[in-house]
Amino acid sequence: MTLERWQKASEWPLIGAALIFLVAYSIQVIANLSDAEGFWADAVVWASWAVFAVDYAARLWLAPQRGRWFVMNLHELAILALPALRPLRLLRLVLLLKLIHTRAGNALRGKILSYVFGAAAILVYCGALAALDAEQNDPQANIKTFGDALWWALATITTVGYGDHYPVTLVGRLAAAGLMVAGIAVLGVVTASIASWLVETVSTEAAEKSAEETAAALEPLEALEERIEVLTRQVELLTAVLARTTDGARAEPQEDRTS
Template identity: 50%
Template structure:
């Protein structure tokens, strides 16, 4: 009888119903995520938007958020490993629940970021340079929009335009922190905390990629040196063998010469 799988193995095992659900909803939710992002950017950047247009964009974003909530709870309902599913998607659940509070509406953008990241092809994730560049640009623009949405209109705010938000995002995500622009609301500081963590993670990925590149190059140099050394050793061995054979041949010739001299004498 085959040994029973360990709890860790069962937790890591694929969940066929959830996998099939995600395969069917991949493209619709990706398109919805892009539209969600565009609607949020339009609402934040267009200061002349009419109240009706603003309400329409808000309604669309809440509908999109509701679709993502249905997606999460639908996958949970059909999952054969519900407890493991909840444990693996705690952050997704928090992101879905927190924006229900008006003060945390800026976190709706995290929903679209999670959705897009979950649907990025695995072969793109293996290309660290492309994946990190794309993720950094998306997180940076999203953080700029969220910070501007949270800060604009508050007393003492230093982030009042989108260029200010972009400059603050660049200074924060690179961990430079000039301090000329900074959030004054707690919602903006919440965005800043997430951006700081993203910056640390980004630097870690870049540092690890550079270190991996150097290690691969040094391994290549070591392999080349080892191959060259083996070739030199082989050449030396062949040369020594040839010299030994030549000495043996000379010794045989000398012996034959002596024998011929003895017979002729």
């Protein structure tokens, strides 16, 4: 099996594992379950981690250049190895958006915007979970509920940053840094799409107006061309009549001499 075939075959299983992980991890973090209460959630999280680990090992084994693939995918290894980065496994859900949009019949700009907004929603949710997981049990933290975390994540990804809630732990600040970078990318894509739409709309209106003005300017010219054609035919007809008259006048004296 090739790497491409494995990636295509593993898309839906990985999305399913990410969804299961999302449910278990969300309940574990939002409910702030203890080790005893969250035993089942830990089991589900570790089971999904095993699925991601198998996928990573398979892709590394099937890669044509394993060393280069390993270096280019160090972030995948970090997500698997570091428990603090486990919310990033939920980014597998972005694949679901990609699969849905490849089957959609919308315009390209609509696909891009819906893809960006969907990815942004996943990033906000993942960032809120990561921040809440890192902050809620810290005595100096001010992000204690999922509502606070969601509000903080939304303000961060949009680069607003009110400052009423902010992370104090290292993991929380790393999540904030990731959301800031993602927010710049999301706003850039949205701004570019809106600007492209405006330019296209103005260009279309200008082209239509220019076509109308050109048609209006050509109407007198077309009428003039028709008039010229009529005059040309009249001149040709008059020339032919004059030519016949001249020929007849020349022929009469010759007949007189003959007689």
